[in-house]
Amino acid sequence: MPKKRSGGGLSPTQQAAKFLGVSVLAGAVLAGIALPAVGALGLAAKGSVESFDALPANLKTPPLSQRTSILDAEGGTIATVYSRDRTVVPLKEISPYMQKAIVAIEDSRFYEHGAVDLKGVLRALNKNARSGEVSEGASTLTQQYVKNVFVEEAGDDPTKVAQATQQTIGRKIRELKLAIQVEEELGKKKILENYLNITFFGQQAYGVEAASQRYFSKSAKDLNVQEAALLAGIVQSPSRYDPVNDEAEATKRRNVVLERMAQVGDISQAEADKAQAAPLGLKVSRPKNGCITAVKGAGFFCDYVREVFLSDPVFGKTKEDRAKIWNQGGLTIRTTLDPQAQESAQQSIKDHVYTSDDVATAATIVEPGTGKIVAMGQSRPYGVDIKQGETTLNLSVNNDMGGGAGYQPGSTFKPIVAAAALEGGMPATKSYSSPYEMEYPSPVAACGGKNWVNNEGAKLANENETEVGPYDMKEATALSVNTYYVQLISDIGICPVTQMADKMGVERANGNKLEQTPSIALGVTEVSPLTMASAYAAFASRGMYCTPIAIESITQRIGNKSKSLEVPKSTCSRAMSETTADTINTLLRGVVEDGTGTQAGLDSRDSAGKTGTTDERYAAWFVGYTPNLAGAVWVGDPKHERKMVNITIGGVPHDKVFGGAVPGPIWRDMMSGALEGKPADDFNLVDIPDAADKDKGRDRDNGRGNDGGGRDDGGNGDDAGGLIGGLIDGGTGNGGNDGGWGNFIQGQGNGGNGPGGRRD
Structure with a gap:
């Protein structure tokens, strides 16, 4: 300097x-x-x-806003976002032709005069005096730089921008005073460098490096004479001389600049003539800004990262402070997104649910023990074109983070009730009568010493009339028996359940508190997939809940210097004992082995999970995990209007949708790809004794007798396989009058058709 x-x-x-x-x-x-x-x-x-x-002489130069890069966990670019697309470069990395061209056309006496060109002022003075207003400027590059600083400082505030650019005597005087200061402190070369980095070149490009990339797809240091002349000519009026939209006008302006360069001796007349005869040679790189450009379907995750930045106090005390840093840009944000997991999640979504379907799906995967979000995707693409099925509503997250009001999780909430009961000393062998239908027990203890009372005589029922207890916790969880879990929560009280939910990070998507009602056991409270994936990750990590995080690190470039920013950290705390978590893992392992979630089972590794289907089938879920990863899949209508009955999803017709039948396979394929090549760890399982055979002479291991053993394909049995086979997951019960044995797990058999149903 x-x-x-x-x-x-x-x-x-x-x-x-x-x-x-x-x-x-x-x-x-x-x-x-x-x-x-x-x-x-x-x-x-x-x-x-x-x-x-008396005018202030201190020019507070704001850091120039630059583009922000959002990267995945391996350093690959997810998306580039910016308030203003700019990459600051030193003067030595700007073509000498560019330096000469901008001086020649904007301020040819730049190196000869001070902050103000007196000749230019006097020339303009005569015209302004005649017109009675400032109709002609005489701004030097230094004065233009000062004005651009005002514009940069104004940001996106239209009022401040208008004040920074209005043609008033007061602004011109202030501009002059500050220009004198700038000349005194910076010198000509630094002023030229700053000017070329701050000025607007049209097509969303701020600064010469962004402009060079936009119009010629090359660095500013590689610009030739005619390319430099084109960019220099744009500055006076970026819209009028836009070469993309008006090549003829831009060519005329470029040639004016070349002629001026020859006049001031920067190039010879022969060089000017040759350059003027050359085509513009555009190689346009279209602006790529925002989460809409994200790769691998990660637009919603990109948007979530932005929401985290704008909402977390670690980045600034107020939202305005945080927004200022975000708009200033120059950030390199390394996220937790695992490209393998993200690609697998999006591919599974694409395979099972079409963009054009009446319903949508959203899926999220987190890492147990760290809270890292490794995948987030949905079937509706990120964007603003509603006709193309696009949306910016993130179906995976809570309302305050860019999501909706959430969705009832159905029976995926039952393991939280089980965890609260086990943590309170209830044995996993606890049995309840679990009738097909019953009134909600009353009164039931709630938080604050209050009781919930069933004043209205509200009733609940299991999915099918054949679901009649007694059941123990293992069986009731595998078969998702509603009346068992309502009796369980009525026994232990509502408060331990909501307290356990709180420890596991389960909160309503709209920000309201969980309701103090026993129906919470059946999943009536709206939540998001990210919430459920993070909650189940606590089971996978043997009781440790970790708050979800999306950002690993951030560096910010200001000018030519970089600094690291503090980022939010996951907070891990014990939600339940290891024994309780191990017991839940054993229970939910049974769900995917021989319960309602067999279609979600992974062939080569331990997995556990729970299905969920809401009343009227507005939503269906599968939330599951391995020791490595936990994931939640939701399928439904975001508007809560389309029931999933007689519906085609992903090209497959369904009479009725169940958590195991649509979300389950999505989860299976998603997790299989995400875990490929990863260690296949095992759960720490506990021994849960099977309940003694109860009434009706049924053998639940083999599905013999009146249960008929129906699973997806029903089973054989005297009048039973055809009558109630296939209740789980809505399979068709095949059986008949030829008697025989039904296999409860495999559900193999043949004969007449029986009704389907659900148990989740």
């Missing part, structure tokens, strides 16, 4: 005179006449010097 010059005790007006090469008296005349402030500011000629000296 050039050595700083001293004013030698001179006032700003005397400095102005010095730079202009005129006397102090001429400086006073400049303040009062050449910058005609007498009428506009009420400055008498006598007081012009004092008033000019």
Whole structure:
């Protein structure tokens, strides 16, 4: 940087005179006449010097806004976002042709005059005096740079931008005062560097590096003479001389710049003629800004990262402070997104649910023990074109993070009730009568010493009339028996359940508190997939709940320097004992082995999970996990209007949708790909004794007798396989009058058809 010059005790007006090469008296005349402030500011000629000296002379230069890169966990680019697309480069990385072209066309005497070009001022003065207004400017590059600083400081505030660019005498005087300061402190080369990095070149490109990439797909250091002349010509009017939209007008302007470069001796006339005859040679790179450009379907995750930044106090005390940093940009954000898991999740979604389907799906995967979000996707693409099925509503997250009001999780909430019961000392062998239908027990203890009372005689029922107890916890969980879990929560009370939910990070998507009602056991409270995936991750990590995180690290580039920013950390706490978690893992392992979630089972590794289907089938879920990863899949209508009955999803017709039949396979395929090549760890299982055979002479291991053993395909049995086979997951019960044995797990058999149903 050039050595700083001293004013030698001179006032700003005397400095102005010095730079202009005129006397102090001429400086006073400049303040009062050449910058005609007498009428506009009420400055008498006598007081012009004092008033000019009283203006502040400190130019607070804001850091130039730059593009932000959002990266996955391996450093690959997910998306590029920016308020203003800019990459700051030093003068040595800007083509000499570019430096000469901008000076030639904008301020050919730049290296000869001071902050103000007196000749230009006097020329403009005559015209302005005749017109009675500022109709012609005489701004030097230094003054233009100062004005651009005002614009940059205004950001996206239209009022501030208007104030920064309005043609008033007051602004021109302030601009002059600050231009003198800039010349004094920076010197010509630094001013030129700053100017080329701050100015707007059209097509969303701020600064010469972004402009060079936009129009020619090359770095600014590689610009040739005609390319440099084109960019220099754009500055005067980016819309009028836009080469993308008006090549002819841009060519004329480029040639004017080339001619001017020849006139001032920067190039020869022969060089100018040759360059003028050349085509524009555009190689346009379209602006790629925002989460809409995200790869591998990660637009919603990208949007979630933005929401985290704007909402977390670690990035600033107020939302305005955080927004200022975000818009300033220059950030490199390394996220937790695992490209393998993300690609697998999005591919599974694409395979099972079409964008054009009446319903949508959303899926999220988190890492147990760390809270890292490794995948987030949905079937409705990220964007604003509603006709194309696009949306910016993130179906995986809570309302305050860009999501909706959430969705009832159905029976996926039951393991939380089981965890609360086990943590309170209830044995996993606990048995309840679990009738097909019953009234909600009353009263039931709630938080704060209050009781929930069934004043209305509300009733609940199991999915099918054949679901009649007694059941123990293992069986009731595998078969998702509603009346068992309502009896369980009525026994232990509602408060332990909501407290356990709180420890596991389960909160309503709309921000309201969980309701103090026993029906919470059946999943009536709206939640998000991210919430459920994070909650189940606590089971996988043997009782440790970790708050979800999306950001690993952030560095911010300001000018040519970088610094690290503090980022939110996951907070891990014990939600339940290891024994309780191990017991839940054993229970939910049974769900995927021989319960309602067999279609979600993974062939080569331990897995556990729970199905969920809401009343009227507005939503269906599968939430499951391995020791490595936990994931939640939701399928339904975001508007809560389309029941999933007689519906085609992903090209497959369904009479009725169940958690095991649609979300389950999505989860299976998603997790299989995400876990490929990863260690196949095992759960720490506990021994849960099977309940003794109860009434009706049924053998639940083999599905013999009146249960008929129906699973997906029903089973054989005297009048039973055909009557109630296939209740689980809505399979068709095949059986008949030829008797025989039904296999409960495999559900093999043949004969007549029986009704389907659900148990989740």
